[in-house]
Amino acid sequence: MSDIAELETRTRFDPAEVESRIFERWLASGLFHPAPEGDACENYSIAIPPPNVTGSLHMGHALNGSIQDVLIRYHRMKAAALSPCSRTKWILGTDHAGIATQAQVEKALAAEGTSRHKIGREAFVARAWEWREHYGHTIVEQFKRLGASCDYAEERFTLDEGYARAVADVFVRLYEKGWIYRDRYIVNWDPGSRSAISDLEVQERRETDTLYSIRYDLDGGGSVTIATVRPETMLGDTAVAVHPDDERYRDLVGRKAILPLVGRHLPIVADEYVKMDFGTGQLKITPAHDPNDFEIGRRHDLDQVSVIGEDGRMTAEAGERFAGLAVMQAREAVVAALEEEGRIVARDLYEHEVPYSHRSGERIEPLISLQWFMDMTALSKPAIRAVLDGDVRIVPDNHRRVYLDWMAAIRPWCISRQLWWGHRLPVYYCETCAHVNVAVSEPDGCSECGGRLRQEEDVLDTWFSSALWPFATLGWPEQTPELQAFYPTDVLSTARDILFLWVARMIMMGIELTGRPPFSDVYIHSVIQAPDGRRMSKSLGTGIDPLREIERHGADAVRFGLLAMSSTQDVRYSAEKVQQGQALANKLFNATRFALLRVHASLGAEAAAELEPEPLPSTVEDRWILSRLVQIETDTAARIEDYDFSHAALGLYDFVYGELCDWYLELVKHRLGDRDGGEGDDADCRSREALAATLLYVLRQTVALAHPVIPFVTEELWRYLDDSNGLLAGCAYPRADGSLADLEAEVELERAIEATVAVRGWRDSVGARAGASIPARLCAAGYEATAPLLARMARLTLVDTDTPGTQSPPPVQSDATSTRRQAVASVAIPGGTIEILSAEGLDLDAAERRRSAAEQKLRSEIERVRGKLENPGFLAKAPAAVVEGERERLRRLTVELEAL
RNA sequence: GGGCGCGUAGCUCAGUGGGAGAGCGCUCGCUUCACACGCGAGAGGUCGCUGGUUCGAAACCCGCCGCGCCCACCA
Numbered sequence: 001m002s003d004i005a006e007l008e009t010r011t012r013f014d015p016a017e018v019e020s021r022i023f024e025r026w027l028a029s030g031l032f033h034p035a036p037e038g039d040a041c042e043n044y045s046i047a048i049p050p051p052n053v054t055g056s057l058h059m060g061h062a063l064n065g066s067i068q069d070v071l072i073r074y075h076r077m078k079a080a081a082l083s084p085c086s087r088t089k090w091i092l093g094t095d096h097a098g099i100a101t102q103a104q105v106e107k108a109l110a111a112e113g114t115s116r117h118k119i120g121r122e123a124f125v126a127r128a129w130e131w132r133e134h135y136g137h138t139i140v141e142q143f144k145r146l147g148a149s150c151d152y153a154e155e156r157f158t159l160d161e162g163y164a165r166a167v168a169d170v171f172v173r174l175y176e177k178g179w180i181y182r183d184r185y186i187v188n189w190d191p192g193s194r195s196a197i198s199d200l201e202v203q204e205r206r207e208t209d210t211l212y213s214i215r216y217d218l219d220g221g222g223s224v225t226i227a228t229v230r231p232e233t234m235l236g237d238t239a240v241a242v243h244p245d246d247e248r249y250r251d252l253v254g255r256k257a258i259l260p261l262v263g264r265h266l267p268i269v270a271d272e273y274v275k276m277d278f279g280t281g282q283l284k285i286t287p288a289h290d291p292n293d294f295e296i297g298r299r300h301d302l303d304q305v306s307v308i309g310e311d312g313r314m315t316a317e318a319g320e321r322f323a324g325l326a327v328m329q330a331r332e333a334v335v336a337a338l339e340e341e342g343r344i345v346a347r348d349l350y351e352h353e354v355p356y357s358h359r360s361g362e363r364i365e366p367l368i369s370l371q372w373f374m375d376m377t378a379l380s381k382p383a384i385r386a387v388l389d390g391d392v393r394i395v396p397d398n399h400r401r402v403y404l405d406w407m408a409a410i411r412p413w414c415i416s417r418q419l420w421w422g423h424r425l426p427v428y429y430c431e432t433c434a435h436v437n438v439a440v441s442e443p444d445g446c447s448e449c450g451g452r453l454r455q456e457e458d459v460l461d462t463w464f465s466s467a468l469w470p471f472a473t474l475g476w477p478e479q480t481p482e483l484q485a486f487y488p489t490d491v492l493s494t495a496r497d498i499l500f501l502w503v504a505r506m507i508m509m510g511i512e513l514t515g516r517p518p519f520s521d522v523y524i525h526s527v528i529q530a531p532d533g534r535r536m537s538k539s540l541g542t543g544i545d546p547l548r549e550i551e552r553h554g555a556d557a558v559r560f561g562l563l564a565m566s567s568t569q570d571v572r573y574s575a576e577k578v579q580q581g582q583a584l585a586n587k588l589f590n591a592t593r594f595a596l597l598r599v600h601a602s603l604g605a606e607a608a609a610e611l612e613p614e615p616l617p618s619t620v621e622d623r624w625i626l627s628r629l630v631q632i633e634t635d636t637a638a639r640i641e642d643y644d645f646s647h648a649a650l651g652l653y654d655f656v657y658g659e660l661c662d663w664y665l666e667l668v669k670h671r672l673g674d675r676d677g678g679e680g681d682d683a684d685c686r687s688r689e690a691l692a693a694t695l696l697y698v699l700r701q702t703v704a705l706a707h708p709v710i711p712f713v714t715e716e717l718w719r720y721l722d723d724s725n726g727l728l729a730g731c732a733y734p735r736a737d738g739s740l741a742d743l744e745a746e747v748e749l750e751r752a753i754e755a756t757v758a759v760r761g762w763r764d765s766v767g768a769r770a771g772a773s774i775p776a777r778l779c780a781a782g783y784e785a786t787a788p789l790l791a792r793m794a795r796l797t798l799v800d801t802d803t804p805g806t807q808s809p810p811p812v813q814s815d816a817t818s819t820r821r822q823a824v825a826s827v828a829i830p831g832g833t834i835e836i837l838s839a840e841g842l843d844l845d846a847a848e849r850r851r852s853a854a855e856q857k858l859r860s861e862i863e864r865v866r867g868k869l870e871n872p873g874f875l876a877k878a879p880a881a882v883v884e885g886e887r888e889r890l891r892r893l894t895v896e897l898e899a900l
Numbered sequence: 901g902g903g904c905g906c907g908u909a910g911c912u913c914a915g916u917g918g919g920a921g922a923g924c925g926c927u928c929g930c931u932u933c934a935c936a937c938g939c940g941a942g943a944g945g946u947c948g949c950u951g952g953u954u955c956g957a958a959a960c961c962c963g964c965c966g967c968g969c970c971c972a973c974c975a
Contacts, residue, residue, distance in 0.1 A: 011935065204972090211975080227975055275974050283975055292973045352975090398904060402970070405903075409972095496970080531912080533968085553937095564923085565913080569905060570969075574912050576924040579937075583923095586937060594934030646914080650922075665934080757941085764941045770930050795932095861919080868918085873955030882918055882956095889919075 004600050004720055013589035015554025018716050023144055026715075031076070031730045033153040034087035036481035042086040044075040045486040047470040047519075048150060049494050049502070050158065052097035053132050054104050057142035059528045059536055059573065060495055062546035063566060065148045066559040067493050067525055067645055072149055073708035074640045074733060075490075081732030089486050090149060091473050093156030094136060098462040099193045099359045102421040105131050121420050128421045132157075142547060147555045147711045149729065154482075156473040158465045159423070166472040167465045168426040168440045170513060175438045179375045180415070182436075186287075186294040187414050189367045191312035192360020195418040196371050198461060199411065200501045202364055204353035211350035212335065213279070215343045216240065219256040219265060224249075225345050227279035229352065230289075231338065232330040234259065235320055236307040237266055239285040241296060244270035246281055260343050261334070262320060269300045288368050308365055327365065372416035372425060372458065379508040380410045386517045392507060394522045395643050396568040399496060406500050415461045422459030429454050467505035470518035477513075487514065491521040499524065523643050527570040528562070536573070544573055556710035557582035563645040563709060564653075584653050585713040588706065591661050592699050592717045595672075599692040602673030608692065609723065615697040615740070616690040620785040623745035625664040625698055628655065633736035636705055652706050660702060663753060667789055668695065696721065701734045752786035752793075755829035759794035762827045765850040766842040773797045774842075777823065779899065780832025799837065826899065828854055830892065833899035858897045865890045 026032065034043075046068050051061060068090060076088040102116075105128045109115055116124040136157070143150060156163060174180045187196040209229040217223050224240055240257045242249040249268075256265040266285075273296055274283045287297025288306040297304060307318045314322045314330045322330045338344050355364035384407045386392045387400060394400045416425065428437040432451025437443055446453055468476070470492075474483040488510070494503060503522055510518030529535060530542035537543055549558045560581025565574045600608050617623045632655040639648035671691050700721050707714040707728050718728035768774060776796045778787055791798045799821075823835035825847045836847075865886055868874055875883060 007934095012937075013935095229975075273973085278974055290973080290975080292975080295973080350975095353972090402904070406971075500971095527969090529968095567913080572912065574923085576912065580923055583935095583937060586935065590935035590938090592934090597934080650914080654922085661934085662939090666939095669934090761941060764929065767929090770940080771932065865919085868956080871955060874918095875955080877955050878918075886918080 004596050004605070007593045007597055007720065010593065011590070013554075013586045013713050013716075015556065015585070015712060016551070019145070019147070019555055019712050022712050022715050023147065025727060026149065026729055027152065029727050029730065031727065032090070032149045033151050034089050034485075036087075036485040038085050038087050038485055040485060040487055042083060043088065043485055044072070044079065044086065045089045045091060045489045046072060046491055046493065047091040047473060047489050048093065049492075049498075050093045050095040050156075050466065050469060051139045052100050053094045053136040053139075053157075054097055054100045055139050057139055057146070057546055059544060059546055059562070061139070061143070062146060062558060063528055063562045064493055064495070064525060065143055065146045066562050067523070067566070067643075069146070069148045069559070069711070070563065070640060070645060070648070070708040071491065071493070073711060073729065074637075076149070076729065077704070077707065077731060077733035078637075080730060081735060087485060089151050091156070091470070091486065091489070092140070092143075092150035092152060092154065093158070093469075093473055094139065095462065095466055096132075096157065096159045096422060098417060098419050098422040098459060099195070099197075101128060101132070102419050103193070103360075105421070116420065124420050145547060145550055145555060146559065149711075158462075158469075158472075162475065163465065163468075163472050164423055165440065166468055166476055167423045167460065169477055170468060170509070171426050171460070171464075172438055172440055173513070174374065177378075179378060180372060181375070182370065182372050184368055184370050185373065185414075186289075186291050186366050187369050187371055188355065188357075189310060189365045189369065190357040190360050190362060191310075191365055192357055192362035193417075193419065194310065196369055196414050196416065197357060197359065197364075198414050198463075201358045202355045203358045205356055206351060207354045208349055208351045209354075211348045212338075212344055213346040213348075214260070214284075214338060215345050216257040216260060216266070216284075218252075219258055224252065224257055224268070224282040225280045226282050226284040228284060229350055230331070231334045232314070232322070232327055233286045233289045233307065234284060234334065235262055235314070235318060235322070236286045236288045236305040237264070237284045238287060238297065238303040238305055239266050239300065240268045241271045241274050241283045241285050242268065242281060243274040243276045244272060246274075246276050248281065260341060261337055267300075267302070269296075269302075271296050271299065289366055291366055294366075294368070304368055306368060308367055310367070310369070312365055371414050372427075373412045374415050375412050376410045376508070379512055380407045382511045383407060383504065383508040383517075386507060386511060392517045392520060392522060394524065396524065399499065399522075399524050403499060403504060407504060413461075415464050416456075416458040417461055418457075419459050422462060423465055424459050425456040427456040429456065463501055463505060466502055467509040468513070470506060470510060471514050487518070488516050489519045491523055492519040493523040493525060495527055496524045497527075521643075526566045526568070528565070529570055529572045531573050531575070533572055549578060553578050553582045554585060554712065556585045556712050560584060560649050560653075560710055563649040566646050580653060581649075581710065584656060584706075585710055587661055588656055588703065588710075589713055589717060591656070591665060592703065592721065594665070595695050595699055596720055598672040599696065602688060603692060607689065611689060611696060612693045613697065615694040617694055617740075618687055618690040620745050620748055621664060621667040621789065622691065622694045623740075623742045624749040625659065626694065626740040627742040627746050628659050629698055629701055630736045630738060630741045632659075633701065633705060633734050637733070637735075640708065649709050652709060656702065656706070660698065663749075664698070666793065670792065704728060704731060704734050748782065748785055749789075751782050751830045752790045755780070755783070755790055755834070756793040758829045759790075759796065759827055759834055762825075762836075762847065762850060763795070766825075766844065766847045768842055771795070772841070775799055775821075775837040777821075777835040777837060778832075779835055780829055782831045794834075796834065826851065828858070828896045828899055830896075832895065855897065858893055862890065862893045862897060865893065 048068065072088055072090045079086040079088055106116055140155065171180065188199065188202050190197045211227055211229050212231050213225050213227050215223050215225050226240065237259050242252060252268045253270045255268050257268060259266055273292060274281065285293045285296055285302060287294045287302050288304040289308060305318050307315055308327060309315045312327055314325050316323045322333050325333060357364055384404060387394065387403060394403060426438060426440055428442060430437065430446035430449060430451045431454055433446060433449040435446050435448040437447055437453060442455065443453060445451060470489050471483060471487050474480060474487050476483055492503060506518050510516065534540060534542050546558060557578050561578030564577045564580065565571050615626055617626055632651060635651050636648050639651065668691055671688065703714045703717050703721060715728045773795050776798060778798050783790060787798060821837045823837060824839040825836040825844060827834040868886055869890060
C-alpha cells in the first residue's frame, strides 16, 4: 500500500499525471498478454476490428475501444474471481487497407515529384512498407491512451508473412472448390483508384440530371424515342428493347433501329425488364456500360461495345469522333451533335441515384472488365443457419433481419483490385500454354507444360483478408496453441456500416474454414454524430478528436462519457457526459482520499492496517449502504453482460454520487473523528473500527466495480486501498454478497432521506441560516433508528419527540422543562410531521405559503388516488398488489395531510 | 420501392402498461474542516398530432405530420 499521507495534498484527480504511469505498470505486469492455455469455451477473447494503418483514432474507435475494454476488463476480473485458469485476450492488429494506404503513399510520391508508375511496382511496395513502419503504429499508441488492455505483445498485421500465407491458402481452397473464378463481367469501375470495387463500396447519391429523349430512326421508316441521362453511352448501344406485352410496339420487335452519329443497326428486342409506363417504353441497351443492359445483353446475345475506358475517357476503338474526351465532356459533345441533327426530342430534369466510389469519392463508371469473382451462395447458407439457430447472436436484434435479408440475396463478390498494395492473387499464368496455376507458393513451372509462369498482377480486396481476421491472427491454418485457446472469440463489436462488408464475410469464412462461427455475439454499437446531428467528419469540420478530449478531461472521463451516451441507436456527441465522467473520477478520488486520511488519522496507521477486510456494520446507515452495494454490484454485472453500457456507467455514477457520497459519507463523517486524529462524536473505539472496516470495504468494492469503465482513477486508488501491492486490473470483480441485502435498513434510511430533503426545502423557503440549528419536535413514526441522523442532516435540535405508535424511548435529547412548546410551523415528512418550535429569524409567511402549496399538492394527489380507488373497474380488474399499493399510498398521504 | 429507427424539461438523452426522470444549462442559498471540476434547495414538461385497445397509455395498435439511417439495376 502506498503512503496515505501523499494524498493529503492531492485535492484533485489529475489524469495527466497518472495515466501514463499506470499504463506502464499494466503493460509491465503481463496481465494483457495471457499464455495460450485453457480452452476457448472457458477463455474470453475479442478480436479488435483492425484499424487501418493509415488511420488515427476517431470517435468511433474511441467508443468501440471503450466498449471492448469494458468487456475485456470485466471478464478478466471475473475470471480472477471465478475461474483462475481461464484467460482473457484482446487480439490486436492493424489492416493494410489497400486503397487508403496506396493513396497515402501515392500522395507522398507526388509531393516528391514522382509517381508509382515512375518508380515501378517493387519500389512502390517497398515504399509502402517503409511508410507503414513509420506511421503504422500511431493508432496503436493512441489506443493505449484510451487505456485499452489489448494484447500488445502480439500485434498482427494483415500483410504479415503468416497472415499472407493464410490468405493464399484460403484462395487456393475456394478456387479448388470452384467458388472463385475469373470472368469478363460488368463491374463498378472506380476511376479514382483505377480499380474495380465491390458493390458494397459503392455509395449512391441523389442528383438531378437532365433526362434526354432521343429519336432513333428505324431501318425502313419510322422511329423510336429513347430516354437517357447518359447520352454519351449511346455510342455503345447494341439494341433497343421494348416490353413483350407492349401492344404499341409489338410489330417493332425484330426490326432494326439506326444508331445516330454511328449508323450501326440495332436489333429491337423484347425483354420483360423494360417498364411500359416509364418514358416511351422504348429503352436503349448499352451492355458494356450499364449493369441492367449487361444482363439484357446476355439474355439476347447482344454485342458489347466498350466506349468508355478504364481511364474514364472515350475509347479510341469505339469513341468515334469523341475518342479521348472525358465522360462529361463527351456528354456535352454528343448532345451538341445530336442537337445538330435535330434528334433531341425533349430535355427534362430528372432526380435519380448516381453511384460514387466510397473510397475515392469519384463517380463509378460501370464497364466490362476481366476480374476475379467469388460465388457466395454456398458460403452464405451455413452463415444464415448460424444466425437463425442463435449460434451467432446479433445485438441489438433488429439488425438480425437486415443481415438475413442481405445474405438471402447475396451476389458474387468481385475480389480482385488493380492495386499494388495488398495480397497479390496466388494465380500464375503459363506464358507458354496459358494454363492457370493456382498455388499457395509460386510453382517452379506450369503444371501442364512446365512453361514459365507469370503471377497475376491484381491484389485481393482488403476485405478478403479481413474476413479471416479472428482466426488468421491466431495462426490459422496451423493448429497453434493460440488458436486452440482463443478461437472462437466471444464477441465482435463494431459499427453497423461494416456489417456486410466485414462481419457477414467473417461469419461465412469462419464457418467454411474452421467449421465454427468466429464469435458467438455481434454487438452493433452507436454511431456518434456531431453535437448538431450531422456526421462527424473531417471534411465537414464536424469531427471531435478523442485524443484532445482525453487531454482535456482524462481517459476515464472520455470512456465514461462515450459509454454513457451510447445506445442502441445513433447518438449525438455529448460533452456533458464526458464532464460527468470527469466529475465521477474526481468524486471517487476525493471520497477515497477523505476516507483514508480520516481513518488513518483517527485509528493510526497500525490499527488501520489491521482492520478486518470484511464489513462490520454497526448502524442503520452501515447496513443501508451495504445493502445498496449489493444492488449496484448485481446491476452493473448484469448490464455489462447485456451490453447495456450506458446504464452500467450511469448506474455507477448514481451510486457514487447519490448514495455513497451525498448520503453515506455525510452520515458517517462525524463518527470518523476529525482530521487531526482527535476523537469524533463517536468515542467508542471499537465502533470506529467497525465503521472504518465497513467504509473501506464499500470503497474497495466500489472502486473495483467501476474499474472496467474508469480504469485509471480506480487503479490509482487501488494503490492506497489495497496493501497487497497488486494491480486492480488483475483482481477479482466484486460479486454481490446477498447476505448483506437489508430491506429494513433501506426502508428506514430512505424515509429519513426523504424527511431530510423536506426539512431542507422548508429551511430554504423560510430563509433559515444555513448553519443554524432549529429547535423542532419529531411527530412521526418510523424514525426510531434514524432520528439523530435526520437531526444532524437537517440541522434540527430535536426536543420532545412524539412518535406515535411506538413505545421505544426517543433517542434524542429531551427537554424536560418545556414538554409541550407550541409549534410555530409544521413540515410534512413521511409518516407525520416535524413541528418547528422557534420562529426566530424565520420568514413564517413564506413558510405558510410553502405549507399551503404543499397542502394543495397533497390534496390533488389524494383526489387522484381516491378517484382511482373508487373506480369499480380498477378494483375489479387491476392486480391486487397494485390496488393495495394505491390504498397504502392513500393512507400515507392522508397522514401527511392531517399533519399539516 | 423495401426495411429499420427516432420525435419526452432550454440542450443531450433515459424511461415501454399503474406516482413524468437524469446530466448540463437556469434561479436561490452556502468559503458546512473530501471534492467550488464542490455542497444544499428550486423553477421548468398538453411525453409530435389524431383515433383506438385497456379499469388505467409517454409506453400497446391504426392513421397522420416531421426527422434520420440502411438496402434496392425504373432508363
